[in-house]
Amino acid sequence: EDQVTQSPEALRLQEGESSSLNCSYTVSGLRGLFWYRQDPGKGPEFLFTLYSAGEEKEKERLKATLTKKESFLHITAPKPEDSATYLCAVSGPDKLIFGTGTRLQVFP
């Protein structure tokens, strides 16, 4: 069965304390893996698309990587404004499946 699992469910970091979020998946015929950021009361905002194992994408303090079984979202020296829920979504030939997200809180 196709599924997406994100861990941890919640993460508290001190400002400047780097860490990684995990997105594990099983899907037949991966088309792509998407990362989104969602702030309270708003819709998810697109961050990255990864298409094949070994691919990496970077944006400011965020870096996403992809293997055949999982993706990591690395956050380097986070700031309080990075606090949000991070969602990953995996696409197959005819479906898109979202994980339940990691809620990140960064304290000054």
Added chain:
Amino acid sequence: KAGVTQTPRYLIKTRGQQVTLSCSPISGHRSVSWYQQTPGQGLQFLFEYFSETQRNKGNFPGRFSGRQFSNSRSEMNVSTLELGDSALYLCASSFGTQNNSPLHFGNGTRLTVT
């Protein structure tokens, strides 16, 4: 470029009533997808429309329906509302289909059923 617009932002309805939610996609986007978001279940796929045709449907009862107009604007209807329908309903548009292109979400309609 204007983003995805959803109206209304908030709705309070009573059990048994019906509701219609509206979504205006980003100009040029032909795909509109609808999702239900609740704290316990996360984002659950409702349906996707591409060029006015329903392309895909999630596992929701027939009380949930939608349509897309020739200008790509979309509406979602829920009939005979139940308490469990209380959720944030998100619309997303994309240039290609939802499994090939990044989704651009609106800020949702918060539906409360009492």
